[in-house]
Amino acid sequence: MDDIKQIKNLIEKTIGVRCSNYKEEYIKRRLLSRMRSTGTGNYDEYTRYLNNNPDEWELLRNALTINVTEFFRDAEVFEVIRKEIIPKIISDHGRIRIWCAGCSSGEEPYSLAMILSELTTRKGGVIGTIYATDIDEKILQKAKDGIYDPKSMDKLGSTAIRRHFTELPDGRFQVKQHLKDMIHFRKHDLMSGLPGARYVDMVTCRNVTIYFTEQQKNDLARTFHTALNSGGFYVMGKTEYLGREVEGLFSQYNTLQKILIKNDV
Ligand SMILES: C[S@@+](CC[C@H](N)C(=O)[O-])C[C@H]1O[C@@H](n2cnc3c(N)ncnc32)[C@H](O)[C@@H]1O
Numbered sequence: 448m449d450d451i452k453q454i455k456n457l458i459e460k461t462i463g464v465r466c467s468n469y470k471e472e473y474i475k476r477r478l479l480s481r482m483r484s485t486g487t488g489n490y491d492e493y494t495r496y497l498n499n500n501p502d503e504w505e506l507l508r509n510a511l512t513i514n515v516t517e518f519f520r521d522a523e524v525f526e527v528i529r530k531e532i533i534p535k536i537i538s539d540h541g542r543i544r545i546w547c548a549g550c551s552s553g554e555e556p557y558s559l560a561m562i563l564s565e566l567t568t569r570k571g572g573v574i575g576t577i578y579a580t581d582i583d584e585k586i587l588q589k590a591k592d593g594i595y596d597p598k599s600m601d602k603l604g605s606t607a608i609r610r611h612f613t614e615l616p617d618g619r620f621q622v623k624q625h626l627k628d629m630i631h632f633r634k635h636d637l638m639s640g641l642p643g644a645r646y647v648d649m650v651t652c653r654n655v656t657i658y659f660t661e662q663q664k665n666d667l668a669r670t671f672h673t674a675l676n677s678g679g680f681y682v683m684g685k686t687e688y689l690g691r692e693v694e695g696l697f698s699q700y701n702t703l704q705k706i707l708i709k710n711d712v
Pocket residue numbers: 512513514515516517520548549550551552555580581582583586635636637638652653654655684
């Protein structure tokens with residue numbers, strides 16, 4: 448037996464990652480990378496390795512749902528969000544609801560919460576809620592814990608660190624409660640349609656869809672369109688784009704920063 452279908456079924460059954468949702472080439476590449484690391488030569492050998500080394504499941508899960516992220520990743524996008532988008536939404540509605548989709552270990556929603564908290568301090572009384580979702584339960588737990596190594600906090604100035612983090616005895620930093628209070632972390636597979644998060648004013652879904660098929664990207668754009676309030680914003684990753692089929696659902700707000708605005712259709 449050296450059949451990719453069988454190992455895909457096994458992955459789905461054991462760790463709940465639905466391989467059928469991803470392009471086959473992508474799954475093959477991730478498996479190959481784990482096979483190289485474990486010194487196994489084919490799917491059969493790798494399956495045996497998984498059976499004998501349960502810890503490998505965790506490594507495989509990480510390889511399949513690559514979680515790379517950072518605070519204020521692509522800083523210019525956050526500047527537009529900070530200076531234009533959030534102030535506009537708050538001036539229109541007096542509050543803001545954000546869905547951060549594919550939030551990984553929490554750096555993106557905490558970056559947004561830092562911006563909201565600064566506006567709250569200056570203006571007083573702003574109510575902001577961030578729904579942060581990801582398919583990967585393990586990474587969501589890391590996000591909820593909100594504990595980070597100092598080297599991952601390079602982009603945060605010392606004032607932001609003092610204001611929003613507590614230093615732990617082991618030298619790492621934990622996010623303070625006032626940021627955590629703004630965020631609801633939830634497990635959600637973006638390919639399964641809408642989560643609880645609806646009537647949001649902004650969706651950020653960045654660096655998540657790179658391995659989705661065209662059809663899946665289109666379905667996702669429709670999901671975001673439904674989730675957004677009229678005039679809401681959809682922030683994509685730098686290398687992501689809107690498929691032809693769904694172009695009419697959004698207009699460009701900032702082409703360079705890949706920020707779209709919902710069209711009422
Ligand atoms: C590269 S990280 C991006 C994190 C953050 N948005 C950023 O730009 O820094 C991609 C995240 O998308 C998540 N992801 C992948 N497929 C997903 C799916 N079908 N549903 C929800 N999250 C998914 C992964 O678990 C991972 O945490």
